[in-house]
Amino acid sequence: xxxxxxxxxxxxxxxxxxxxxxxxxxxxxxxxxxxxxxxxxxxxxxxxxxxxxxxxxxxxxxxxxxxxxxxxxxxxxxxxxxxxxxxxxxxxxxxxxxxxxxxxxxxxxxxx
Amino acid sequence: xxxxxxxxxxxxxxxxxxxxxxxxxxxxxxxxxxxxxxxxxxxxxxxxxxxxxxxxxxxxxxxxxxxxxxxxxxxxxxxxxxxxxxxxxxxxxxxxxxxxxxxxxxxxxxxxxxxxxxxxxxxxxxxxxxxxxxxxxxxxxxxxxxxxxxxxxxxxxxxxxxxxxxxxxxxxxxxxxxxxxxxxxxxxxxxxxxxxxxxxxxxxxxxxxxxxxxxxxxxxxxxxxxxxxxxxxxxxxxxxxxxxxxxxxxxxxxxxxxxxxxxxxxxxxxxxxxxxxxxxxxxxxxxxxxxxxxxxxxxxxxxxxxxxxxxxxxxxxxxxxxxxxxxxxxxxxxxxxxxxxxxxxxxxxxxxxxxxxxxxxxxxxxxxxxxxxxxxxxxxxxxxxxxxxxxxxxxxxxxxxxxxxxxxxxxxxxxxxxxxxxxxxxxxxxxxxxxxxxxxxxxxxxxxxxxxxxxxxxxxxxxxxxxxxxxxxxxxxxxxxxxxxxxxxxxxxxx
Numbered sequence: 121x122x123x124x125x126x127x128x129x130x131x132x133x134x135x136x137x138x139x140x141x142x143x144x145x146x147x148x149x150x151x152x153x154x155x156x157x158x159x160x161x162x163x164x165x166x167x168x169x170x171x172x173x174x175x176x177x178x179x180x181x182x183x184x185x186x187x188x189x190x191x192x193x194x195x196x197x198x199x200x201x202x203x204x205x206x207x208x209x210x211x212x213x214x215x216x217x218x219x220x221x222x223x224x225x226x227x228x229x230x231x232x
Numbered sequence: 233x234x235x236x237x238x239x240x241x242x243x244x245x246x247x248x249x250x251x252x253x254x255x256x257x258x259x260x261x262x263x264x265x266x267x268x269x270x271x272x273x274x275x276x277x278x279x280x281x282x283x284x285x286x287x288x289x290x291x292x293x294x295x296x297x298x299x300x301x302x303x304x305x306x307x308x309x310x311x312x313x314x315x316x317x318x319x320x321x322x323x324x325x326x327x328x329x330x331x332x333x334x335x336x337x338x339x340x341x342x343x344x345x346x347x348x349x350x351x352x353x354x355x356x357x358x359x360x361x362x363x364x365x366x367x368x369x370x371x372x373x374x375x376x377x378x379x380x381x382x383x384x385x386x387x388x389x390x391x392x393x394x395x396x397x398x399x400x401x402x403x404x405x406x407x408x409x410x411x412x413x414x415x416x417x418x419x420x421x422x423x424x425x426x427x428x429x430x431x432x433x434x435x436x437x438x439x440x441x442x443x444x445x446x447x448x449x450x451x452x453x454x455x456x457x458x459x460x461x462x463x464x465x466x467x468x469x470x471x472x473x474x475x476x477x478x479x480x481x482x483x484x485x486x487x488x489x490x491x492x493x494x495x496x497x498x499x500x501x502x503x504x505x506x507x508x509x510x511x512x513x514x515x516x517x518x519x520x521x522x523x524x525x526x527x528x529x530x531x532x533x534x535x536x537x538x539x540x541x542x543x544x545x546x547x548x549x550x551x552x553x554x555x556x557x558x559x560x561x562x563x564x565x566x567x568x569x570x571x572x573x574x575x576x577x578x579x580x581x582x583x584x585x586x587x588x589x590x591x592x593x594x595x596x597x598x599x600x601x602x603x604x605x606x607x608x609x610x611x612x613x614x615x616x617x618x619x620x621x622x623x624x625x626x627x628x629x630x631x632x633x634x635x636x637x638x639x640x641x642x643x644x645x646x647x648x649x650x651x652x653x654x655x656x657x658x659x660x661x662x663x664x665x666x667x668x669x670x671x672x673x674x675x676x677x678x679x680x681x682x683x684x685x686x687x688x689x690x691x692x693x694x695x696x697x698x699x700x701x702x703x704x705x706x707x708x709x710x711x712x713x714x715x716x717x718x719x720x721x722x723x724x725x726x727x
Contacts, residue, residue, distance in 0.1 A: 140396070140400070145392065148396060152396065152399050152400065152403075155400065155403050156399075156403050159403050159406050159407055159410075162407065162410060163406060163407075163410045166410045166411070166413065166414045167413065167414055188413070188419070189410070189413065192362055192406075192409070192410075192413075195362070195366060196406050199366075199369050199402075200399075200403075202373065203373070203395075203399055203402075206373070206376060206377075206395070207395060207396075207399070210376075210380060210388070210391060210392060210395060211392070213380075213383060213388060214388045214389070214392060217383060217385055217388055218385055218388065218389070223392075226389045226392070
């Protein structure tokens with residue numbers, strides 16, 4: 121299962137990178153989202169997906185699943201959620217102000 | 233165990249959040265900001281004093297003991313950086329009070345400045361590598377908002393670049409942490425240091441350390457600085473000063489911490505690469521600085537040169553060069569804030585940032601001129617100002633370790649930096665008086681108070697180098713001997 125999830129993460133990285141290299145701002149934002157999803161998948165699978173029982177106190181089981189990657193994952197998801205929202209607003213504002221979502225056309229003189 | 237360590241993080245956080253309720257009452261926001269920052273400076277000075285007397289202070293947040301909970305670790309390096317960062321934040325706020333537009337002020341600019349400081353102080357103080365990531369994000373999200381606030385076209389364009397680059401590097405940071413966790417099974421930096429020392433140093437460890445180097449290199453502007461000049465020249469001067477003085481320095485701090493505490497086992501790989509990158513950064517930054525004619529760009533490239541210089545000290549990694557690097561880091565934070573504020577004042581007087589439009593400022597703004605002159609000399613490292621001591625010790629350390637070429641590059645780029653800032657000085661202060669009293673866009677007087685305070689500190693740090701160095705040496709002792717840090721976190725005291 122870990123291998124499958126890792127390959128999935130790899131596919132998402134590939135697609136994410138492809139989208140980030142695009143000139144369309146919206147696609148770049150989507151690419152970044154995919155990129156962070158891939159990272160989350162990798163973070164989840166990095167220490168084994170399910171190696172034992174849920175890590176609860178007072179329960180007598182031989183093996184517990186390591187809870188730390190999941191805690192990291194949740195933190196990371198929240199942060200990337202906030203960033204995606206911010207990026208979308210920034211992208212929208214840029215579209216309204218500059219009238220384009222093409223990164224190439226954002227170039228120009230710096231003293232405007 | 234002492235709760236005092238949490239205060240530099242929580243005071244800006246709480247007061248920053250408190251301000252949100254007084255959106256229209258700008259006067260009150262300013263008072264809150266000043267009081268909060270003064271309080272934080274007081275606390276930071278107290279922490280420096282306590283660390284200098286009693287050694288490293290550790291706080292296990294929530295009462296969870298070291299490897300299980302998140303611990304805050306206040307060693308001398310962190311304490312000094314917190315003190316200087318908070319002071320610079322106050323200076324930038326003082327400048328911001330007078331210069332920012334009303335639009336900025338009602339859109340929570342002070343609130344975000346304080347949250348930025350919360351992230352910066354948190355990054356310095358934390359002893360947990362994932363927590364470092366979280367504080368990085370707190371700092372970066374505030375900086376995204378500060379950069380794009382105002383919504384001018386230039387700002388939007390640079391914000392997009394800045395945000396995308398930082399989001400990707402943050403993702404890489406998480407990947408690096410994931411790898412590190414899977415190898416070492418812990419996130420506590422002290423425990424990581426112990427575990428990494430005991431496991432074999434194979435290719436995997438080098439890979440992980442290089443991912444970390446890439447991440448921190450992107451954030452601090454080490455070689456991967458292509459985003460920096462653009463995004464540091466887009467926001468208003470007060471914000472740019474804050475960015476130049478604090479943001480890259482947090483990245484440098486992270487490199488300093490991880491490559492002295494965690495990845496110091498294979499210096500022939502990691503530290504050699506850091507030195508090469510530092511050399512390239514210095515050369516490219518200096519070339520950028522001399523090739524531009526806009527004040528903001530010149531100053532932004534000067535940030536890059538300084539990053540290269542500090543990293544040169546870190547890469548050499550002897551006791552002397554680390555002392556120099558930390559001293560120079562502290563100096564550079566002050567000097568960069570100073571010169572960005574003064575540069576902002578010059579721009580605001582002429583209403584332009586192109587050097588060819590400037591002339592004759594010394595005739596009607598003598599104090600500004602002298603302050604700029606001091607700042608320029610300090611930046612370059614002319615004795616007795618603060619830059620001199622740092623540069624001298626770094627270069628001395630470099631030569632002692634046989635890094636002659638790097639030392640020569642360091643000195644040569646200093647000369648180019650001198651040329652670039654003197655170009656600003658000569659064009660804006662010498663020559664014929666271009667503007668009459670009525671034609672100025674702004675008096676530029678708002679920069680004088682923070683400028684003078686910072687200049688006094690820059691001179692003081694140069695003249696009182698001996699005294700400052702006693703503190704810096706204490707910081708380096710921890711860096712060059714990781715077991716002091718580890719033992720302090722785990723409360724193992726040698727008999």
